[in-house]
Amino acid sequence: MMNLSKRLQLVASFVPDNTNVIDVGCDHALLSIYLVNTLKNVKVTASDINPNPLKIAKENIKKYQLEKKIKVVLQNGIENIDEDINTIVISGMGGILISKILSNKEKLKNIKNIIVSPNNDFPLVRKTLVKLGYKIDKEQLVIDNQKTYLVLRAVLGVSPRLNYLFGTLTNKSLETICYYTNLLTTNTNILKKMPKKYFLKRLKLKHENKIIKKFLRTN
Ligand SMILES: C[S@@+](CC[C@H](N)C(=O)[O-])C[C@H]1O[C@@H](n2cnc3c(N)ncnc32)[C@H](O)[C@@H]1O
Numbered sequence: 001m002m003n004l005s006k007r008l009q010l011v012a013s014f015v016p017d018n019t020n021v022i023d024v025g026c027d028h029a030l031l032s033i034y035l036v037n038t039l040k041n042v043k044v045t046a047s048d049i050n051p052n053p054l055k056i057a058k059e060n061i062k063k064y065q066l067e068k069k070i071k072v073v074l075q076n077g078i079e080n081i082d083e084d085i086n087t088i089v090i091s092g093m094g095g096i097l098i099s100k101i102l103s104n105k106e107k108l109k110n111i112k113n114i115i116v117s118p119n120n121d122f123p124l125v126r127k128t129l130v131k132l133g134y135k136i137d138k139e140q141l142v143i144d145n146q147k148t149y150l151v152l153r154a155v156l157g158v159s160p161r162l163n164y165l166f167g168t169l170t171n172k173s174l175e176t177i178c179y180y181t182n183l184l185t186t187n188t189n190i191l192k193k194m195p196k197k198y199f200l201k202r203l204k205l206k207h208e209n210k211i212i213k214k215f216l217r218t219n
Helices: 006-013 030-038 051-063 095-102 122-131 174-193 199-217
Strands: 019-024 042-048 070-074 087-093 113-118 134-144 147-156
Touching: 006 030, 006 087, 006 113, 006 134, 006 147, 019 030, 030 042, 030 051, 030 070, 042 051, 051 070, 087 095, 095 113, 095 122, 113 122, 122 134, 122 147, 134 174, 147 174, 174 199
Parallel strands: 019 042, 019 087, 042 070, 087 113
Antiparallel strands: 113 147, 134 147
């Protein structure tokens, strides 16, 4: 069995069975391979914007003799997505790029599930998904190689009102407590150095710290 990172294992665990998935920015295609090997009934397309990672993806797919099960496609984001695909996975990219890829709204008409794992800009990704008509169904933070990643699943549907800073996370897991405690420390250090003339930025950070403290205190 292949050695998949903790982060990618969590991403894979968020992908429902009986779906037709596109793994956007597949790189080595290890996630695509893991999905077809672990789910009973899944169709997978591995896609990337760059030919070099796709070459490695094809070699890995061949190594696991999955050429008939995984389709490999060179494309930018979801530009030429097949009509029968209903699930998008995008992991290991920045939140701004993920949001930009997803904002190709007309390509989302058959998409029921979106699983994303941004490296940063978590609030922006949540806001983008909600604005596109998706509801956050499940999310979890994972620490891998000393970095914290978010893994999030959104399903088609109307979202309840959300604070995009926390989404649907609660302060019950160690990873979540660590992440927001670190954010509080980072914000406090920025505030200490930020000149008073940046009034609005200071106000925003102070407000963020106030709601983080409240989040961490909530039972
Ligand atoms: C850091 S790798 C992430 C690989 C894998 N998804 C993971 O989570 O480990 C990012 C990959 O996204 C690809 N990529 C970047 N922009 C893209 C875009 N607009 N459309 C498709 N793939 C893109 C890159 O070529 C690269 O292979």
